[in-house]
Amino acid sequence: MNREPTLLDALLGALGLVVLGILAPLGLNLGGVGLALWLLPLIAVHLWPRDANVGLSCLLILVLGTALDMALGLRLGTYPLLALTWYWLIRPDLRTDPFHELGSWLLFALGIALVLALIAGVNRSLATLVDLLPDALVAIPVFPLVLRAYRVSGRSDLAAAD
Amino acid sequence: MAYASGHLAQRRAAGRRPILVVIAFAGALFFLDRSGPLDNSALRVGVEDTAAPMLTYLSMPLRGVETFVETRRDRARAFEENVGLKAELRRLQDAERERDSLTRKLEAMRLHITMPEVASHSVILARAVTETSGPFQRAALINTGTRDGIRAGSAVLSTNGLYGHVLRTGQRSSRVLRLTDSNSRVAVKNERTRSRAILSGDDSPRPTLAYIDNAETFRPGDFIVTSGDDGVLPQGLPVGFVAADGRVDLSESGRTADWVRIYVRDFIPAPGEADDSRSVLRIIKVPVEAEPVSAPDMDSGE
Numbered sequence: 001m002n003r004e005p006t007l008l009d010a011l012l013g014a015l016g017l018v019v020l021g022i023l024a025p026l027g028l029n030l031g032g033v034g035l036a037l038w039l040l041p042l043i044a045v046h047l048w049p050r051d052a053n054v055g056l057s058c059l060l061i062l063v064l065g066t067a068l069d070m071a072l073g074l075r076l077g078t079y080p081l082l083a084l085t086w087y088w089l090i091r092p093d094l095r096t097d098p099f100h101e102l103g104s105w106l107l108f109a110l111g112i113a114l115v116l117a118l119i120a121g122v123n124r125s126l127a128t129l130v131d132l133l134p135d136a137l138v139a140i141p142v143f144p145l146v147l148r149a150y151r152v153s154g155r156s157d158l159a160a161a162d
Numbered sequence: 163m164a165y166a167s168g169h170l171a172q173r174r175a176a177g178r179r180p181i182l183v184v185i186a187f188a189g190a191l192f193f194l195d196r197s198g199p200l201d202n203s204a205l206r207v208g209v210e211d212t213a214a215p216m217l218t219y220l221s222m223p224l225r226g227v228e229t230f231v232e233t234r235r236d237r238a239r240a241f242e243e244n245v246g247l248k249a250e251l252r253r254l255q256d257a258e259r260e261r262d263s264l265t266r267k268l269e270a271m272r273l274h275i276t277m278p279e280v281a282s283h284s285v286i287l288a289r290a291v292t293e294t295s296g297p298f299q300r301a302a303l304i305n306t307g308t309r310d311g312i313r314a315g316s317a318v319l320s321t322n323g324l325y326g327h328v329l330r331t332g333q334r335s336s337r338v339l340r341l342t343d344s345n346s347r348v349a350v351k352n353e354r355t356r357s358r359a360i361l362s363g364d365d366s367p368r369p370t371l372a373y374i375d376n377a378e379t380f381r382p383g384d385f386i387v388t389s390g391d392d393g394v395l396p397q398g399l400p401v402g403f404v405a406a407d408g409r410v411d412l413s414e415s416g417r418t419a420d421w422v423r424i425y426v427r428d429f430i431p432a433p434g435e436a437d438d439s440r441s442v443l444r445i446i447k448v449p450v451e452a453e454p455v456s457a458p459d460m461d462s463g464e
Contacts, residue, residue, distance in 0.1 A: 005173075025217055028224050030231050054177035058184035066191070070209040071217075077192030084185045093177050094170055 005093065009052035013092075014060040016044035016150070017083075021064055025071045028138075038072055039112060039139035041065075043146045045083045046108050048092040050157040061087060086111060099158045101147060108143050112136045270421035273321040284426045286310055290338070290419045300343035300365060302326070304422060307334045315394040317425040323400035323413025324348070324388060325422055338422070341369055341401070341412060350401055351389035355379035358389055361401060361410060368409040382406045396425055 020040040028035040041064075048057060065080030072079070089111070116136055120129035150158050274287055288306040306312050308331050316328040318338045326340040327348070339346055346363035350371070357379040359371040374380060384404040390397030402412040 022216070022220060025213065026221050026224055029228050031235055055180040058180050062184050062188055065188070067209060070206050071213045075192060076195035077188045077190070080188035081185065081192055084181065084188055088181045088185065091174070091177065093173055096170070 005051055005053040007053050007056055009049035010056040010060060012155075013044065013048040013052050013057055014064060016047065016146075017041055017061065017064050020044045020146070021068050021071075024068055033134055035138045036135045037138060039115070039135055040142060040146075041068060041079075042083065042086055042112070042115075043108065043139065043143050045086050046090055046092075046104070046111070046143075047147060047150055047155075047158065048087065048090075049155065050092050050095045052093065054093055057093075058084060058087065082115065095157065097157075097159070099160065101144070101160060104147075105140075105143050109140045112139055266420065270321065274421065274423050284311065286312065286424045286426060288312075288336075288422055288424060290422050291335075300326075300340040300346075300363065301329065302338045302340060302419065302422075304336050304338055304424070305334065306424065307332045307336050309333050311426050312336045312424055313426060317388070317395045317399055318422050319399060319425070320414040320419040320422050323402060324395075325414050325419055327395060328424065336424075341414075342367055347392075348395060348401070349389045349391040350386045351391075351397075352380055352404070353385040353387050355384070358391060359386075361386070368405065368411060370409050371404070380404050380408070386410055399425075 020043060024038045024041050026037050028037070045061065061083050062080045065083045066076055068074075068079040069076050090107070113136070116129055116132050119132065120126060147158060151160075271287065274285075286306055288304040288310075290302045291305050302325075304312075304318070312328055312331050314328050314330055316336075318325045318327055324341060326338045326343070326346065329337045329339040331337075341348060341361060341363055342365065343363045344365045346361070346369070348361040349358065350361045351358050355376075357374065357376045359374040359380070361369050362372040363369045371380065371386075382404050386401040386404060388395045388397055388399040388401060400413050402410045402414075405411050
């Protein structure tokens with residue numbers, strides 16, 4: 001059951017973005033394979049509260065995305081463009097009950113694949129795709145963990161279908 | 163149901179505009195920021211300065227995971243490297259043993275080659291493969307025999323002096339009776355006075371002098387060499403020094419011999435017969451007259 005959009009839910013979504021955004025600049029080197037966590041904030045966008053005010057949500061994504069650009073050393077506007085496009089395509093505010101975990105996860109994986117393909121296409125390099133693949137392989141398995149954490153924190157819009 | 167779908171349509175329409183506006187703003191930001199990450203603006207520097215200490219602490223658990231994984235890999239690698247290193251160590255130890263063996267061999271050959279010759283005899287360098295020093299026998303087995311021209315009675319010298327003489331010969335080996343054996347009798351003379359005597363072994367490390375033709379002419383410290391009177395050994399081979407108790411301190415001093423050289427009379431070399439694999443060196447017909455042998459330094463290691 002959808003409620004009226006609220007500012008508080010938008011701030012809640014931003015909190016998730018901040019937490020995962022803090023992890024984004026970090027990297028992990030496991031057995032000679034470098035893993036970057038820069039795709040994790042997209043999970044927060046993907047699971048943005050359904051009843052969050054859209055205008056404020058977009059504004060917060062813009063501000064936090066710009067901060068991420070600076071932290072990641074990207075050109076300003078890169079991450080906001082990516083995250084906002086994601087938000088536009090997913091439209092969390094149009095999500096209906098009940099929440100389908102597996103479907104959402106597959107959708108997230110598909111979105112990540114599209115992002116990688118887009119970056120490889122812009123760079124016109126297949127090697128870029130290969131380089132970024134480990135990052136995607138980190139972000140996709142983390143998705144269910146973040147979802148569980150959101151549920152534990154009391155996000156009713158993410159309740160399982162049962 | 164109709165209410166819900168209407169509500170959603172209303173939301174869709176209401177949300178589209180702000181989203182597109184912010185996307186457009188982000189796009190403008192993207193195209194306006196031409197300097198990119200190389201920009202040294204105060205804002206970027208400030209954000210990075212703020213983020214750096216925080217990221218340092220946040221990255222610690224990740225560094226821990228990295229260290230854990232790396233440690234596991236290192237342990238696996240260490241096991242493989244250990245196996246390889248052990249094999250390498252064994253190989254190097256073998257090589258070192260071989261090198262030491264060759265060094266000893268070369269040193270022995272060098273000593274034998276540089277020793278002054280005493281007569282026109284053929285010399286055969288051979289290896290003492292066993293040395294028996296039991297209570298009733300002082301003998302050694304060498305790895306040359308009749309095939310190499312060794313004959314019974316041939317003088318055998320170590321690097322320090324007379325060692326004994328060949329007792330019996332096989333085709334590829336010979337038994338050497340050492341000077342200390344109780345059956346050994348060698349005609350000797352005092353190099354200083356030319357007085358003769360018989361060096362008689364008694365299974366002790368220091369043989370005695372018997373049948374001395376003039377006892378007063380033998381003094382402690384006199385150098386004893388073979389006299390050649392027995393018709394078996396060539397004269398002038400260094401034997402040892404007269405001790406205060408009348409016995410002789412042998413030049414070869416009972417040390418275990420490794421390489422010895424055998425003086426063979428009337429040795430006719432057979433070209434191409436030498437077999438290097440048996441560590442036999444032929445020094446054929448050395449036409450050098452006997453030279454006085456200086457008293458060796460008894461305290462030295464030689």
